[in-house]
Amino acid sequence: xxxxxxxxxxxxxxxxxxxxxxxxxxxxxxxxxxxxxxxxxxxxxxxxxxxxxxxxxxxxxxxxxxxxxxxxxxxxxxxxxxxxxxxxxxxxxxxxxxxxxxxxxxxxxxxxxxxxxxxxxxxxxxxxxxxxxxxxxxxxxxxxxxxxxxxxxxxxxxxxxxxxxxxxxxxxxxxxxxxxxxxxxxxxxxxxxxxxxxxxxxxxxxxxxxxxxxxxxxxxxxxxxxxxxx
Amino acid sequence: xxxxxxxxxxxxxxxxxxxxxxxxxxxxxxxxxxxxxxxxxxxxxxxxxxxxxxxxxxxxxxxxxxxxxxxxxxxxxxxxxxxxxxxxxxxxxxxxxxxxxxxxxxxxxxxxxxxxxxxxxxxxxxxxxxxxxxxxxxxxxxxxxxxxxxxxxxxxxxxxxxxxxxxxxxxxxxxxxxxxxxxxxxxxxxxxxxxxxxxxxxxxxxxxxxxxxxxxxxxxxxxxxxxxxx
DNA sequence: GATGACGCTTGACATTTATCAAGCGGCCAG
DNA sequence: CTGGCCGCTTGATAAATGTCAAGCGTCATC
Numbered sequence: 001x002x003x004x005x006x007x008x009x010x011x012x013x014x015x016x017x018x019x020x021x022x023x024x025x026x027x028x029x030x031x032x033x034x035x036x037x038x039x040x041x042x043x044x045x046x047x048x049x050x051x052x053x054x055x056x057x058x059x060x061x062x063x064x065x066x067x068x069x070x071x072x073x074x075x076x077x078x079x080x081x082x083x084x085x086x087x088x089x090x091x092x093x094x095x096x097x098x099x100x101x102x103x104x105x106x107x108x109x110x111x112x113x114x115x116x117x118x119x120x121x122x123x124x125x126x127x128x129x130x131x132x133x134x135x136x137x138x139x140x141x142x143x144x145x146x147x148x149x150x151x152x153x154x155x156x157x158x159x160x161x162x163x164x165x166x167x168x169x170x171x172x173x174x175x176x177x178x179x180x181x182x183x184x185x186x187x188x189x190x191x192x193x194x195x196x197x198x199x200x201x202x203x204x205x206x207x208x209x210x211x212x213x214x215x216x217x218x219x220x221x222x223x224x225x226x227x228x229x230x
Numbered sequence: 231x232x233x234x235x236x237x238x239x240x241x242x243x244x245x246x247x248x249x250x251x252x253x254x255x256x257x258x259x260x261x262x263x264x265x266x267x268x269x270x271x272x273x274x275x276x277x278x279x280x281x282x283x284x285x286x287x288x289x290x291x292x293x294x295x296x297x298x299x300x301x302x303x304x305x306x307x308x309x310x311x312x313x314x315x316x317x318x319x320x321x322x323x324x325x326x327x328x329x330x331x332x333x334x335x336x337x338x339x340x341x342x343x344x345x346x347x348x349x350x351x352x353x354x355x356x357x358x359x360x361x362x363x364x365x366x367x368x369x370x371x372x373x374x375x376x377x378x379x380x381x382x383x384x385x386x387x388x389x390x391x392x393x394x395x396x397x398x399x400x401x402x403x404x405x406x407x408x409x410x411x412x413x414x415x416x417x418x419x420x421x422x423x424x425x426x427x428x429x430x431x432x433x434x435x436x437x438x439x440x441x442x443x444x445x446x447x448x449x450x451x452x453x454x455x456x457x458x459x460x
Numbered sequence: 461g462a463t464g465a466c467g468c469t470t471g472a473c474a475t476t477t478a479t480c481a482a483g484c485g486g487c488c489a490g
Numbered sequence: 491c492t493g494g495c496c497g498c499t500t501g502a503t504a505a506a507t508g509t510c511a512a513g514c515g516t517c518a519t520c
Contacts, residue, residue: 044456063372065454070375072368084361093365093456116357120350127346127353130360131314135323137367138302142293144374145300145414148506176468184375186508191469206468224295226274226323379477406498416478421499436498 001027005105008055008078014129017121026115030107041096041104050106051086054079057102060178061094071181073140074099074174084130086112099174142227149185153193154221156183157202159228161211168211176207235262235335238285238308244359247351256345260337271326271334280336281316284309287332290408291324301411303370304329304404314360316342329404372457379415383423384451386413387432389458391441398441406437 006027009015015023032055035041041052044063052059059075061082072094075081085092086109115122143152156179160170172179180190194204200220201213211217236257239245245253262285265271271282274293282289289305291312302324305311315322316339345352373382386409390400402409410420424434430450431443441447 063376063456065372065376065457066452068376070372072371072375084364087357088361088365091456093368116354120353123350123353123357124346127317127356127360130357130364131318134314134360134364134367135318137364137371138323141302141367141371141374142295142300144371145302146293146295146298150506187468188470188509189507192507195469222296226293226321227295378475417498418479418500419477422477425499 001030001032005032005055009053009105012053012078012080014080014083014125015122017125018115018119019121022115022119022122026111027107029111030105032103032105035098035102035104037098037100037102039098041098042092043095044091044093046092048082048085048088048090048092048109051083051109051112052081052096053105053107054081055103055105057104058099058174059096059102059104060099061096062181063094069181070184071178073136074178074182076173080129083112083126084133085109087116087126087130089113099178136230139227139229144184146227149183149189150193150196151221152183152185153190154197154200154202154217155223155228157197157209157211158214158217158221158223161214168214170209170211172207172209232262235285239283239335242283242308242310244310244313244355245352247355248345248349249351252345252349252352256341257337259341260335262333262335265328265332265334267328267330267332269328271328272322273325274321274323276322278312278315278318278320278322278339281313281339281342282311282326283335283337284311285333285335287334288329288404289326289332289334290329291326292411293324299411300414301408303366304408304412306403310359313342313356314363315339317346317356317360319343329408369457369459374414376457379413379419380423380426381451382413382415383420384427384430384432384447385453385458387427387439387441388444388447388451388453391444398444400439400441402437402439 006023009027010023018026035057041059054075054077056077059081061072061075062069063072064070081096082092082094089109116126143155147155157170160173161168164170174182176190177187180187183190185193194202197217197220200216201211202217203210203212236253239253239257248256265287271289284305284307286307289311291302291305292299293302294300311326312322312324319339346356347353373385377385387400390402391398394400404412406420407417410417413420415423424432427447427450430446431441432447433440433442
């Protein structure tokens with residue numbers, strides 16, 4: 001555990017208010033691990049050994065039943081994942097795989113639970129982080145329950161446009177098949193959804209998307225503060 | 231705020247470890263309110279004034295966009311709801327309405343946030359409660375993303391059968407149209423889903439359902455510990 | 461430079477789900 | 491008792507989405 005890694009952890013809101021001693025105690029036994037792409041990090045039924053901090057690369061959290069599989073969320077640096085599972089001392093509930101070569105800081109879950117018990121400041125940050133995660137899933141749940149596939153894509157593009165802040169010239173951050181899974185549809189259907197959006201100024205060229213009629217796209221997408229915000 | 235109401239609060243795991251003084255402080259300004267059926271308690275855009283404790287009746291949390299509406303979850307006594315929103319001091323993110331005449335204990339959200347800041351034991355319980363809520367939504371999200379409408383209904387019936395513990399003779403706890411919305415389908419589609427399940431021993435008579443071929447139903451439903459448990 | 465794997469797209473078709481319309485039956489108010 | 495509302499069901503049809511198969515282009519490897 002190097003100082004540079006400690007600084008990465010410190011930069012996260014979740015750990016920002018921990019005193020140095022407690023942070024050191026929590027990081028004892030932690031290690032930074034490199035993974036190649038397309039590697040399974042854990043399965044949903046595994047016991048939660050570690051809180052993960054994605055330092056570099058990209059990770060997909062997904063679920064599967066009965067030969068079907070679906071992306072639940074994508075993790076980008078720098079962020080923690082599976083906090084809830086680490087805190088309750090049970091199964092991960094979700095599976096994870098790398099989408100790129102990645103560096104992940106692994107913090108023993110037991111250390112995190114101990115910090116929660118003994119460091120009230122940390123417990124408080126954990127509360128806020130968990131509440132944010134909760135609202136994040138609720139938004140995803142509303143999204144898939146209240147919108148059609150085309151609407152989900154349209155709203156996704158609008159969100160990316162705001163995030164990438166690049167005036168209507170987006171680059172998709174993942175392969176289209178992964179995007180399809182995240183948006184709850186098949187790759188074929190995603191292709192067709194893009195076609196459907198063509199009249200609304202959506203021009204596709206590989207992973208580069210141009211949004212040439214933002215107003216029209218918004219009219220179709222009907223974005224909602226309580227689904228798409230943040 | 232009567233003693234009997236205080237005892238109700240105490241009985242909830244979330245508040246079980248609070249000392250009496252802190253509990254009294256948090257309950258200051260709280261009140262028990264009675265609502266008739268079909269009343270909107272709050273809308274998703276409202277600021278979160280109160281943590282709610284459903285003492286009697288039934289409440290539906292739902293979301294709407296673009297003239298569509300969907301049930302997110304049902305609350306039954308005795309349980310808190312909108313904890314996450316109360317803790318972060320923002321909008322409710324979900325709307326709520328009573329499905330029956332209900333009694334709800336309203337605890338000022340500011341009191342809850344104060345308790346989180348000042349009572350480490352409470353903060354810790356809040357962490358565990360939020361983590362459980364989080365996994366609850368994740369399960370709902372998996373359910374709708376990985377299963378067809380008929381499978382969702384089949385699994386719902388199996389879960390109800392376990393909960394009601396009544397050997398294959400279930401009573402639906404809500405109107406069918408509400409059940410349909412919760413399962414993410416139209417009432418018409420729910421009717422047809424019940425028909426589809428007839429060969430699997432599902433006999434419908436109003437709100438009374440008999441499951442006469444549990445094994446067959448399970449084979450169809452393929453229940454999963456990480457979607458249906460608890 | 462050839463080749464084969466792979467991601468994406470497109471077409472044809474099947475399945476799932478929603479929509480619209482009608483009718484049935486219980487239940488409550490007059 | 492009776493009329494009308496309302497929840498539920500059923501049928502016909504439309505829309506959304508998935509499946510299967512084929513083909514295309516890119517890219518890494520040989």
